[in-house]
Amino acid sequence: MAKTKVMERKPLSWAERTYLPQIITGLLTTFRNLFRPKVTLQYPDERPRIPNDYRGVPTLVKDPNEREKCVSCQLCEFVCPPKAIRITPGAISTEETDRTHVEKAPKEFEINMLRCIYCGYCEEVCPEEAIFLQDIYSLNGYTREQMQFNKEKLYELGGVLPDQHFKWDKKRAAAEKIGLGSSSDEETEEE
Amino acid sequence: MNEEILFYLFSTLMLFGGSAVVLSRNPVNAALYMILALVSLAVLFLTLDAFFLAALQVLVYAGAVMVLFLFVIMMLDVDLRERSRPNIMAAALGLVTTGAVVAILLTWVGEGSTIRPSVGSVPTPGNPLAFVTGSKAFGYALLTKYMLPIQVAGFLLLVAMVGAILLGRRTKLKSSEGKDGS
Amino acid sequence: MDGVLGIEEYLVVASILFCIGLLGVILRRNVLLILMCLELMLNAVNLALVAFARYSGNMDGVILTFFAITVAAAEVAIGLAILVALYRRRKSIFLQDLNLLGR
Amino acid sequence: MDVAWEMFLLKVFYGILALVAILTFAAYAVLAERKVSAWIQGRVGPNRTTLPIVGDIPILGPFLRSLGLFQPMADGLKFLFKEEMCPGQVNRFHYHLAPILALIPALSVLAVVPFGQYVASTGADPIPLVLADLDIGILLIFALSSLGVYGIVLAGWASNSKYPFLGGVRASAQMISFELAMGLSVLPVFLWVNEPGSIGGLNLARVVDWQDNGWGMIFVQPVSALVFLVALFAESNRLPFDMPESETDLVGGFHTEYGAFKFGLFFTAEYAHVIVGSAIFALLFLGGWHFLPGVEDPWPIGWSGAALSFLWFALKTFAMSFLFIWVRWTLPRFRYDQVMKLGWGKLLPLALGNLLLYAVLASWMG
Incomplete structure (x- = not known):
């Protein structure tokens, strides 16, 4: 059992009981503060420096070849604590010849920004590194519908992430090596 | 000239305030009218060249005594409106007496008007x-x-x-x- | 600034105010308001005193008014204290509730 | 008759001038409050408002903007054009009357506050610049400022809601408690000034004349100055004693139910009180418009000297107003019972003892 040490409060001296010395030291402290540099950020004019690992608005990103990375595995939808993500899976249309070797892409990908808590689990769980929390910190809108971000909006916000993986190229190369040509099913562990 | 205007204006205000004190149902209203009457009285003191007294009147009566009244009215925050009807006989008698006194005094007004001594x-x-x-x-x-x-x-x-x-x-x-x- | 106003005007106003105060004391049932009307009567007397002092060129009336104001302040303090004590006991400040005899 | 009429018009003109001046000062005191509080807290304060033409002057415009000098105009316009709300539960007549009652005494005190001196070239005695050079100056100031509490009490009562009500009750109790100490703290000053054989009286300008060597009364009577200052803080409901509107326990105190222009009136009244209070403190204890201690007044003869003396006095007043603001953003609020204990238990005996001491001293020194 921890021993509690009882601190006796010292009786106030006469000068302290008049409050005046304390008031004067307090006044001096605040007076010194008058001339200290101001710490306020002039927000709309000055922007705060965002740290690299800042968790802002979750967005979908494309690879340097402007191709969709998400394969609609729905892991993020599963892991999302506030259930802000809703994915409608879909197949990739056959016209996109350069990545028809992947079976899936999200038909619709919605994040409800009013529910999102910016925890970053979706980014952490994504096997394709397709979803990223970016440095957008002042998100707003006039209606609830505006805050319901669909796929286009998410890609618009996310843009291209210059990663060095070139996943689709690697996948295609792997697929071509095996000789499967365009459509590949089992070559997924290429990371 | 100016003094006369001030006198008639503020004596009217004072009498109005005084009657409103007697007639008002709400004590807070009564206190406010009382303040009006007291401040007007202070102005009447001014017309009588009693400046010190006028300031004292406002300071003590309007400033302190009436604050006490208001404080008590608020502290005893109950329904202070009168419940019983006033005594009609007493009212009539009082009114008659008041009227008589005022009538007697009014007959005097202007007779042998006193000249004010000048003051330093x-x-x-x-x-x-x-x-x-x-x-x-x-x-x-x-x-x-x-x-x-x-x-x-x-x-x-x-x-x-x-x-x-x-x-x-x-x-x-x-x-x-x-x-x-x- | 020699006075066009005579002393009678002041006396008339003072006596009217006194009568109003008296009427209030007679008619009202609320002790608070009775106290206020008493103050009105005192003030009427003060006005008359100051008028007399002014027209007689003598300081005495003004000094007397000064004392009247002092006494009135003391009177109100005591009166209101009694009132509060009374209210604590009886939960009422109306005269008819404070009447113990002849009920 | 004609001359009298002209004098009357002149007085009205001066009165309006003084009102405009005090209202402007009050508006800028609000700005000063916001700026000083911001600087003390490491913030920048209001720096956004700007005027179309003045704000566009190359260097000066942005500088004025960053000082927030246009802010009071914007605030005033906001108070004017906001919707006048009237809550349903209030006592309508008194609710509307209260802000007016709060403002009138704060402004009318101005009539007896001298603000400078005029020295005629004939070498006569300097004339104090004051709207009404009354013999009973300080008494009238006390009398009128004691009426200011009715606005607050009435606002609290008429709002018909519990927090404003508590604020109003507190205001009345606090007013009575500190007025006594305030009056007693000023008495030694007048005791000291009115030595035997002098004209005598409670004129403020005479107190300033007594301090014409530049040494303020504060060096002669520091305890009076302290008691007066503390009572002044309490009477103008400024922060260590702002019981009527202590926003942490009473929401907004007496003006919880007020908004728009009516709130603006309360606001103006508070700052007018602060400025007039600072002016009176400067007159009584800081030497008024007289120059630094031991230095002869450098004001030239004539109106330019009068203007300079006014500016010097205004500087002292603003310094005191700054003290008001500075203290507000430094000290925490007292508890209500502490305020009462301070008023009756500490300040009143201190003021009484002080008065006694100076009475004995005055009679001993003859």
Whole structure:
């Protein structure tokens, strides 16, 4: 059992009981503060420096070849604590010849920004590194519908992430090596 | 000329305030009208060249006494409206008497109108107790002719303070009967 | 600034105010308001005193008014203290509730 | 008759001038409050408002903007054009009357506050610049400022809601408690000034004349100055004693139910009180418009000297107003019972003892 040490409060001296010395030291402290540099950020004019690992608005990103990375595995939808993500899976249309070797892409990908808590689990769980929390910190809108971000909006916000993986190229190369040509099913562990 | 205007204006206001005090149902209203009457009275003092007294009137009556009244009205925050009807006989009698007094006085007005003596601002050594506008005469009078009364008044204020504190005490003085209430 | 106003005007106003105060004391049932009306009567007397002092060129009336104001302040303090004590006991400040005899 | 009429018009003109001046000062005191509080807290304060033409002057415009000098105009316009709300539960007549009652005494006190001196070239005695050079100056100031509490009490009562009500009750009790100490703290000053053989009286300008060597009364009577200052803080409901509107326990105190222009009136009244209070403190204890201690007044003869003396006095007043603001953003609020204990238990005996001491000293020194 921890021993509690009882601190006796010292009786106030006469000068302290008049409050005046304390008031004067307090006044001096605040007076010194008058001339200290101001710490306020002039927000709309000055922007705060965002740290690299800042968790802002979750967005979908494309690879340097402007191709969709998400394969609609729905892991993020599963892991999302506030259930802000809703994915409608879909197949990739056959016209996109350069990545028809992947079976899936999200038909619709919605994040409800009013529910999102910016925890970053979706980014952490994504096997394709397709979803990223970016440095957008002042998100707003006039209606609830505006805050319901669909796929286009998410890609618009996310843009291209210059990663060095070139996943689709690697996948295609792997697929071509095996000789499967365009459509590949089992070559997924290429990371 | 100016004084006359001031006199009629503020005596009307004062009488209006006074009657409103008597007639108003709400005590807070009554207190406000009372303040009106007191401040108007202070202005009447001004027309009589009693500047010190006018300031004193506002300071003590309007400033302190009426604040006390308002404080008590608010503290006893109950429905203070009158419940019983006033005594009609008394009212009639009072009105008749008032009317008679006023009528008698009004017959006097203007007869043998008194001329005001002119006043200086500082008391002269010859007649230190003459009516003057300055406040020095006040101090002089209080500390010479009225030395005893001012001591008595001071003592009276002390007694009043002690009395008010004693009366306002919440706890009963006899503690043997145990605590009752709070 | 020699006075066109005579002393009678002041006396009339003072006496009317006094009568109003008196009427209030007679008619009202609320002790608070009775106290206020008493103050009105005192003030009427003060006005008359100051008028007399002014027209007689003498300081005495003004000094008397000064004492009247002092006494009135003391009176109100005590009166209100009594009132509060009374209210604590009876839960009422109406005269008819404070009447113990002849009920 | 004609001359009298002209004098009357002149007085009205001066009165309006003084009102405009005090209202402007009050508006800028609000700005000063916001700026000083911001600087003390390491913030920048209001720096956004700007005027179309003045704000566009190359260097000066942005500088004025960053000082927030246009903010009071915007605030005033906001108070004017906001919707006048009237809550349903209030006592309508008194609710509307209260802000007016709060403002009138704060402004009318101005009539007896001298603000400078005029020295005629004939070598006569300097004339104090004051709207009404009354013999009873300080008494009238006390009398009028004691009326200011009715606005607050009435606002609290008429709002018909519990927090404003508590604020109003507190205001009345606090007013009575500190007025006594205030009056007693000023008495030694006048005791000291009115030596035997002088004209006598309670004129403020005479107190300033007494301090014409530049040494303020504060060096002669520091305890009076302290008691007066503390009572002044309490009477103008400024922060260590702002019981009527202590926003942490009473929401907004007496003006909880007020908004728009009516709130603006309360606001103006508070700052007018602060400025007039600072002016009176400067007159009584800081030497008024007289120059630094031991230095002869450098004001030239004539109106330019009068203007300079006014500016010097205004500087002292603003310094005191700054003290008001500075203290507000330094000290925490007292508890209500502490305020009462301070008023009756500490300040009143201190003021009484002080008065006694100076009475004995005055009679001993003859």
